[in-house]
Amino acid sequence: SSGETKGIFTPKFEDYQKVYNEVAKLLEEKDDYDDGSYGPVLVRLAWHASGTFDKETGTGGSNGATMRFAPEGDHGANAGLKAARDFLEPVKEKFPWISYSDLWILSGVCAIQEMQGPTIPYRPGRVDKEVAACTPDGRLPDASQGNKHLRDIFYRMGFNDQEIVALSGAHALGRCHTDRSGFDGPWTFSPTVVTNEYYNLLLKEKWTWKKWNGPKQYEDKTSKSLMMLPTDMALISDKSFKPWVEKYAKDNDLFFKDFSAVITKLFELGVPFAESSEKYTFKPTNA
Ligand code: DDH
Known part of the structure; x- marks a missing residue:
């Protein structure tokens, strides 16, 4: 008591x-x-x-x-x-x-x-x-940038490459708002449930530049309703980040364990x- x-x-x-x-x-x-x-x-x-x-x-x-x-x-x-x-x-x-x-x-x-x-x-x-x-x-990170920026920002806090990828899985949640960041849309189809879907979508979808007047962002070719930021795409173009995206996409338990530790x-x-x-x-x- x-x-x-x-x-x-x-x-x-x-x-x-x-x-x-x-x-x-x-x-x-x-x-x-x-x-x-x-x-x-x-x-x-x-x-x-x-x-x-x-x-x-x-x-x-x-x-x-x-x-x-x-x-x-x-x-x-x-x-x-x-x-x-x-x-x-x-x-x-x-x-x-x-x-x-x-x-x-x-x-x-x-x-x-x-x-x-x-x-x-x-x-x-x-x-x-x-x-x-x-x-x-x-x-805080600038979504229009790439892998060097991610390392500058997150190494300054004391994180390593694996931890950068594990933290980024938070983008299974929520959405971008045009009146806030200027970007638009959610990363996954279940933005109010914590899952490893962010990693699965990064790897499995075909991502193309969205054609619009807003800041440069990607959209999925299939539904055109999901989005990725340039910083999200850096996780699959960087050879040290990508193996962790693959591990977390395959193994939700590993993602949950590592996400809990890193957050x-x-x-x-x-x-x-x-x-x-x-x-x-x-x-x-x-x-
Ligand atoms: Fe994020 N994030 N984030 N993010 N983030 C946005 C939304 C949300 C970046 C940019 C944006 C993390 C990392 C990064 C969440 C959690 C986390 C938006 C959209 C942008 C832009 C904001 C808006 O328009 O409302 C960038 C860049 C990075 C990076 O470089 C790694 C991390 C580490 C986390 C975390 O929680 C550990 C969440 C949740 C949202 C959804 C918010 C909402 O209102 O919905």
Whole structure:
């Protein structure tokens, strides 16, 4: 049970599970958004909060939730993520003891698990920072670029080639919006379920440039309703990335195992956890 010692509330596992359950409940209720779920945009919020990390300076990362402030919230890469932050505002009001930075990551974990993804271990301990801690623009990937850019961005966070490919499988989820990134469409036919379909489609479909006035993106020849970004296609044109695309396409269990490990690492970049901090495993509401 929750500890209330001399007026200082010390949240325990059960308290975080309550926050998880609240986010899961809202995901279920607010099903009139996009493809029927806020899940994908919650995952993107957690990723963009974390993906600013720079291992050389120790700056950025999920500790701080500095995207709350205009200098970072207004970065082009973060366009549209206000929808995710606003979705979580009632949760923050109900559980004011949780920091925004812990809440955003917990919500990403919840969204992945509720969309039938793997179990993602979670540790709390992030503290919100002030506007001065906002990261400079340009730390998140630019979809119009290729393999060198992917390595520049993800090596800066401390990831290797296998981890870059495993993280990219998140594009099984969600879609691009013309009023956000300028790109358009989903990567898979099941954008609210975590699967290895992204890798299967990358390998099995024939991808051609989409003929339109928007930014350069690919479309599948068969249905012309799916899309790939130039950075997605770099995963099959690069000889070190491609074997991992092939492995994950063949083996969903391997993808789930590696995705869980790598997204846990992403979500914890630069967070100064206490030595004694425990990893929590939340129960999915549909299990
Ligand atoms: Fe992504 N992503 N992402 N992405 N991403 C977009 C949407 C989503 C890139 C660009 C885009 C990751 C990696 C990359 C998700 C998760 C993750 C959009 C469309 C663009 C553009 C935004 C919009 O218009 O609304 C690029 C480039 C990379 C890269 O270079 C590797 C990673 C690592 C993740 C992750 O979660 C681990 C998700 C989820 C979405 C869908 C959002 C939505 O609203 O739906």
